Amino acid sequence: MQITPRSEDYSQWYIDLVRKAGLADYSAVKGCMVIKPYGFAIWEYMQGALDKMFKDTGHVNAYFPLLIPKSFLSKEAAHVEGFAKECAVVTHYRLKNSEDGTGIVVDPDAKLEEELIIRPTSETIIWNTYREWIQSYRDLPLLINQWANVVRWEMRTRLFLRTTEFLWQEGHTAHSTRAEAETETKQMLDIYAKFAEEWMALPVVRGVKTETERFAGAVDTYCIEALMQDGKALQAGTSHFLGQNFAKAFDVQFTNKEGQREFVWATSWGVSTRLMGALVMAHSDDEGLILPPKLAPHQVVIVPIPKPLPDLEETINKITAELRAVGIRVKIDNDDQNRPGFKFAEYEKLGVPIRIGIGARDLANGTVEVARRDNKTKESVAVDNLTGHVQQLLTDIHQNMYTRALAFRDEHITRVDTWDEFVKVLDEKTGFVLAHWDGTPETEETIKQETKATIRCIPIDAPAEDGVCVKSGKPSSRRVLFARAY
Amino acid sequence: MQITPRSEDYSQWYIDLVRKAGLADYSAVKGCMVIKPYGFAIWEYMQGALDKMFKDTGHVNAYFPLLIPKSFLSKEAAHVEGFAKECAVVTHYRLKNSEDGTGIVVDPDAKLEEELIIRPTSETIIWNTYREWIQSYRDLPLLINQWANVVRWEMRTRLFLRTTEFLWQEGHTAHSTRAEAETETKQMLDIYAKFAEEWMALPVVRGVKTETERFAGAVDTYCIEALMQDGKALQAGTSHFLGQNFAKAFDVQFTNKEGQREFVWATSWGVSTRLMGALVMAHSDDEGLILPPKLAPHQVVIVPIPKPLPDLEETINKITAELRAVGIRVKIDNDDQNRPGFKFAEYEKLGVPIRIGIGARDLANGTVEVARRDNKTKESVAVDNLTGHVQQLLTDIHQNMYTRALAFRDEHITRVDTWDEFVKVLDEKTGFVLAHWDGTPETEETIKQETKATIRCIPIDAPAEDGVCVKSGKPSSRRVLFARAY
Numbered sequence: 001m002q003i004t005p006r007s008e009d010y011s012q013w014y015i016d017l018v019r020k021a022g023l024a025d026y027s028a029v030k031g032c033m034v035i036k037p038y039g040f041a042i043w044e045y046m047q048g049a050l051d052k053m054f055k056d057t058g059h060v061n062a063y064f065p066l067l068i069p070k071s072f073l074s075k076e077a078a079h080v081e082g083f084a085k086e087c088a089v090v091t092h093y094r095l096k097n098s099e100d101g102t103g104i105v106v107d108p109d110a111k112l113e114e115e116l117i118i119r120p121t122s123e124t125i126i127w128n129t130y131r132e133w134i135q136s137y138r139d140l141p142l143l144i145n146q147w148a149n150v151v152r153w154e155m156r157t158r159l160f161l162r163t164t165e166f167l168w169q170e171g172h173t174a175h176s177t178r179a180e181a182e183t184e185t186k187q188m189l190d191i192y193a194k195f196a197e198e199w200m201a202l203p204v205v206r207g208v209k210t211e212t213e214r215f216a217g218a219v220d221t222y223c224i225e226a227l228m229q230d231g232k233a234l235q236a237g238t239s240h241f242l243g244q245n246f247a248k249a250f251d252v253q254f255t256n257k258e259g260q261r262e263f264v265w266a267t268s269w270g271v272s273t274r275l276m277g278a279l280v281m282a283h284s285d286d287e288g289l290i291l292p293p294k295l296a297p298h299q300v301v302i303v304p305i306p307k308p309l310p311d312l313e314e315t316i317n318k319i320t321a322e323l324r325a326v327g328i329r330v331k332i333d334n335d336d337q338n339r340p341g342f343k344f345a346e347y348e349k350l351g352v353p354i355r356i357g358i359g360a361r362d363l364a365n366g367t368v369e370v371a372r373r374d375n376k377t378k379e380s381v382a383v384d385n386l387t388g389h390v391q392q393l394l395t396d397i398h399q400n401m402y403t404r405a406l407a408f409r410d411e412h413i414t415r416v417d418t419w420d421e422f423v424k425v426l427d428e429k430t431g432f433v434l435a436h437w438d439g440t441p442e443t444e445e446t447i448k449q450e451t452k453a454t455i456r457c458i459p460i461d462a463p464a465e466d467g468v469c470v471k472s473g474k475p476s477s478r479r480v481l482f483a484r485a486y
Numbered sequence: 487m488q489i490t491p492r493s494e495d496y497s498q499w500y501i502d503l504v505r506k507a508g509l510a511d512y513s514a515v516k517g518c519m520v521i522k523p524y525g526f527a528i529w530e531y532m533q534g535a536l537d538k539m540f541k542d543t544g545h546v547n548a549y550f551p552l553l554i555p556k557s558f559l560s561k562e563a564a565h566v567e568g569f570a571k572e573c574a575v576v577t578h579y580r581l582k583n584s585e586d587g588t589g590i591v592v593d594p595d596a597k598l599e600e601e602l603i604i605r606p607t608s609e610t611i612i613w614n615t616y617r618e619w620i621q622s623y624r625d626l627p628l629l630i631n632q633w634a635n636v637v638r639w640e641m642r643t644r645l646f647l648r649t650t651e652f653l654w655q656e657g658h659t660a661h662s663t664r665a666e667a668e669t670e671t672k673q674m675l676d677i678y679a680k681f682a683e684e685w686m687a688l689p690v691v692r693g694v695k696t697e698t699e700r701f702a703g704a705v706d707t708y709c710i711e712a713l714m715q716d717g718k719a720l721q722a723g724t725s726h727f728l729g730q731n732f733a734k735a736f737d738v739q740f741t742n743k744e745g746q747r748e749f750v751w752a753t754s755w756g757v758s759t760r761l762m763g764a765l766v767m768a769h770s771d772d773e774g775l776i777l778p779p780k781l782a783p784h785q786v787v788i789v790p791i792p793k794p795l796p797d798l799e800e801t802i803n804k805i806t807a808e809l810r811a812v813g814i815r816v817k818i819d820n821d822d823q824n825r826p827g828f829k830f831a832e833y834e835k836l837g838v839p840i841r842i843g844i845g846a847r848d849l850a851n852g853t854v855e856v857a858r859r860d861n862k863t864k865e866s867v868a869v870d871n872l873t874g875h876v877q878q879l880l881t882d883i884h885q886n887m888y889t890r891a892l893a894f895r896d897e898h899i900t901r902v903d904t905w906d907e908f909v910k911v912l913d914e915k916t917g918f919v920l921a922h923w924d925g926t927p928e929t930e931e932t933i934k935q936e937t938k939a940t941i942r943c944i945p946i947d948a949p950a951e952d953g954v955c956v957k958s959g960k961p962s963s964r965r966v967l968f969a970r971a972y
Contacts, residue, residue, distance in 0.1 A: 032551035
């Protein structure tokens with residue numbers, strides 16, 4: 001099975017690539033995926049980088065239960081509306097042999113008094129716990145994150161982008177003042193943007209969601225939005241200012257310095273394995289993945305040509321030791337069952353940033369062939385300069401990937417002032433559309449119905465600008481960012 | 487609330503300590519715990535060390551679904567017997583508003599055709615997946631691990647030791663030969679033993695389980711068994727040789743080098759957050775935790791006495807920078823709301839291995855006071871020699887903790903030859919009892935009924951020795967290890 005070209009069927013290209021590059025696959029359970037070792041290794045590098053950024057800003061990890069009492073979900077009115085429709089519900093706690101002996105059945109005697117929900121997100125169970133942990137202003141802030149799996153029952157799923165179970169981190173912080181919680185919300189948004197740019201080579205727009213697109217239970221939802229190669233947007237991370245909504249729902253109060261009781265202020269923020277989908281769709285090509293060096297499980301692969309020879313081996317070991325000594329992740333492919341051409345195609349598919357080929361002639365010249373995955377250029381490099389060269393190249397590849405994605409993104413932010421233009425850009429040019437909107441959920445909904453485009457965000461740095469809504473003609477004070485989205 | 491002394495109520499001491507040292511607490515969901523930040527930080531160090539050991543031996547991580555189709559559980563006959571009785575069962579995938587408007591109820595229209603089980607362990611879903619991944623001997627071995635949460639419905643729970651949901655890692659490997667799978671099983675047991683000894687300062691006995699105590703679906707279950715301070719044993723890790731049982735249940739065959747189809751050989755192995763319980767119970771005292779240095783979130787705490795002064799601060803910053811430069815985890819407590827005595831008690835409770843006190847008089851002398859948590863000794867150390875001294879002390883503390891636990895364990899392995907002795911040792915001296923057993927499940931069960939002692943394992947290094955069973959008087963060829971256990 002070959003990878004379907006993007007031009008033929010972008011959606012199928014994505015699925016082919018995710019499966020054939022060993023990132024993930026469908027499982028026997030509808031909507032749930034298996035994250036395969038190569039895909040999981042990339043996720044581990046993502047986790048490592050994010051976890052460090054969280055800890056460097058004072059956050060700690062903890063773990064809260066997978067199962068949430070059904071009644072908790074109802075305590076915050078908006079929250080239950082958002083999540084009750086897509087919950088996995090645990091009703092029993094035992095199986096037994098069927099009476100006809102053909103298998104096992106649910107034991108009706110083991111019915112739970114109150115059903116349990118598999119967490120779709122953990123605000124409710126966490127704020128129920130925080131009530132015990134927070135008494136005084138001295139207990140604040142609480143800056144806690146958890147790495148966890150969550151389940152949201154999805155009817156239409158796509159590997160990484162939308163799956164019934166997915167992996168994520170969810171930060172849940174508690175503060176004594178509104179201002180501090182708002183600062184935290186924005187800080188985490190900035191961390192997500194920095195991670196996207198510096199680790200994923202993925203430029204993002206920072207913005208605020210409209211009321212319609214807001215997290216169920218939030219006062220404000222901030223987001224980072226990225227653009228995929230097919231011109232569709234992808235929400236890559238969200239950071240919510242929750243106000244006192246969950247504190248009120250779960251009665252979490254603290255005694256302030258003046259001895260008065262106040263409700264606690266909250267934030268929550270998360271990114272998920274969805275980032276894996278963004279990574280694939282932002283950078284890869286018809287030959288396979290193109291991985292940014294910082295997240296590549298193998299940053300360099302060394303392929304002896306045509307096959308390992310004793311002399312070659314010595315040089316390869318020396319090169320490898322030097323590269324590893326400066327922290328570069330190197331794989332050596334000594335497999336003698338496959339020919340170099342096959343291997344080259346394989347490592348292109350896997351998106352290894354740098355491939356080093358070395359044969360008898362190279363050896364004689366004291367050089368190796370260095371091939372870049374991002375732009376497919378090759379050059380001959382002296383073995384003596386190799387380590388420094390590779391280090392610089394890894395930096396250059398990241399920069400080139402980022403610059404290329406940024407140029408594509410910027411070319412695909414189109415300012416439009418009429419409805420005809422709006423529809424035309426969405427259909428033909430695709431990408432983000434910067435347009436005036438009258439600020440009402442009604443117009444937002446009409447636009448969505450007619451074009452499938454949603455307001456991705458109100459960009460944080462959007463300047464005030466008087467204008468009229470592209471759809472209703474009513475006044476507007478700033479442009480917002482529309483797109484069709486994953 | 488104080489910590490109950492061990493002599494008064496060991497079980498309550500444990501729960502008090504786990505809660506008051508900030509390791510874990512009960513949650514709103516019966517049997518599920520919240521792992522608090524300090525406890526989770528210790529678990530993260532455990533994870534980091536184990537993960538590295540797994541990767542250094544060629545294993546990779548992946549992720550398989552949380553939910554398992556009910557029918558999968560029935561495919562391996564012994565497996566279903568072991569796990570069906572304690573499963574959380576998902577039967578529905580949606581909630582809706584109740585008709586009387588008072589809350590939310592399970593939507594009867596959203597009933598699953600086949601119920602899903604929250605994984606109690608993942609052999610079934612993984613071997614169902616391996617069928618797709620394994621075609622030829624070239625695809626073997628598969629050396630895969632996953633870090634995950636699992637749910638086993640427990641009626642009597644205790645923080646970390648037995649909880650409905652717990653965190654663990656589960657390795658699942660596939661091999662082309664029986665010998666290779668057996669070697670893997672033993673290798674992982676050795677890794678667990680090494681981890682227990684070198685990271686947890688916890689001596690363990692390596693052994694094989696009897697048929698009765700074997701993992702449901704295994705041919706052989708190897709285990710490491712540790713001894714707690716109350717003389718009860720605790721199974722700290724298991725490694726299973728699964729033979730071809732799961733390959734046959736899920737029809738996983740490969741084509742060997744001779745072109746013939748064969749069933750694949752399997753292992754699985756796991757350790758869980760239960761290790762946290764073992765860590766607490768093996769080492770701690772009535773004042774609080776005693777943490778082995780390699781797993782301590784703070785290896786050194788610096789407490790200015792009586793409070794921070796400008797001159798002190800400079801010295802503290804210098805000391806801290808030097809300690810951190812060699813990789814030591816240092817916390818500085820500059821909080822001026824609590825007195826040193828209060829802080830000392832607090833860090834004893836938290837089990838910080840080394841406390842450095844520094845006051846005006848120390849400053850004048852160019853010394854600091856260094857206090858060890860493990861044996862509560864104190865000494866004055868010159869600031870100039872401090873870093874090297876602390877490094878050595880961290881090594882010594884680990885060694886001392888290990889030696890102390892080993893001496894206690896060895897004193898509590900008692901060879902007995904009569905039934906009276908057997909009962910007396912269990913009741914009075916406690917600990918492990920090395921005794922002859924006739925090898926039958928019936929005798930094993932009788933002993934368990936009469937004494938609550940189980941066969942923890944047949945030690946791997948147990949020499950052949952003819953004797954007679956302490957209970958039945960029938961012949962026996964080697965001694966086995968009995969104990970009451972967690």
